[in-house]
Amino acid sequence: MAVLPITVYGDKILRKKANKVTEVDLKTIELIKNMFDTMKNANGIGLAANQVGSDKSIFVVDISQVEDYEDTKPIALINPKIIERSEKKVLIEEGCLSIPDVREEVRRPESITIVYHDTDFNEHTLEADGLLARVMQHEFDHLQGVLFTDLISDDLKKKYKKDINRIRKRKIEIEYPITEDMDYQLA
Ligand code: NI
Numbered sequence: 059m060a061v062l063p064i065t066v067y068g069d070k071i072l073r074k075k076a077n078k079v080t081e082v083d084l085k086t087i088e089l090i091k092n093m094f095d096t097m098k099n100a101n102g103i104g105l106a107a108n109q110v111g112s113d114k115s116i117f118v119v120d121i122s123q124v125e126d127y128e129d130t131k132p133i134a135l136i137n138p139k140i141i142e143r144s145e146k147k148v149l150i151e152e153g154c155l156s157i158p159d160v161r162e163e164v165r166r167p168e169s170i171t172i173v174y175h176d177t178d179f180n181e182h183t184l185e186a187d188g189l190l191a192r193v194m195q196h197e198f199d200h201l202q203g204v205l206f207t208d209l210i211s212d213d214l215k216k217k218y219k220k221d222i223n224r225i226r227k228r229k230i231e232i233e234y235p236i237t238e239d240m241d242y243q244l245a
Contacts, residue, residue, distance in 0.1 A: 060092045061099045062110040063235040067157050068226035071108045076115035076201040079136050082179050090134045093118045100234035102155045104193040106200030111244035117197035135174035142171035150192050152206045158232045164209050166195050
């Protein structure tokens with residue numbers, strides 16, 4: 059088990075588009091295991107690879123600790139692509155392990171269809187709604203270099219400016235390890 063430091067707002071890799079995974083080798087499997095460990099340690103429900111300094115197109119989700127979602131299995135999605143989004147959109151509050159203590163409502167499609175590879179590199183299509191669809195859209199955005207705070211109104215962006223600057227400068231107290239500087243990249 060390895061808990062990796064989590065990249066925070068301002069870290070360059072959070073703004074990079076992820077690269078497609080062409081083969082699932084032992085390093086990729088280890089990365090995915092470490093992503094689950096890191097997410098769990100931080101009490102998160104989703105984590106994208108660039109949040110641990112990797113440029114691979116992978117995210118993990120585990121919402122089984124959330125009420126009413128106990129039966130939802132933890133899942134790793136490799137090369138995820140959202141192929142359908144419902145017209146109906148809903149407002150749900152979001153947070154992000156890379157933007158600690160900032161929470162705000164974001165409007166997104168209520169349900170999605172997503173294709174991805176599993177760790178055996180088999181392709182799957184998954185329909186998700188509710189919290190699962192929400193987390194997957196948030197994590198999918200991470201892989202495009204997009205953060206949920208990009209999607210809120212200008213007024214709200216202003217409201218959180220100070221908090222975000224404190225995060226950038228690491229003048230924050232959090233219970234899980236974060237990167238030491240903005241150039242962090244996984245070796
Ligand atoms: Ni996030």
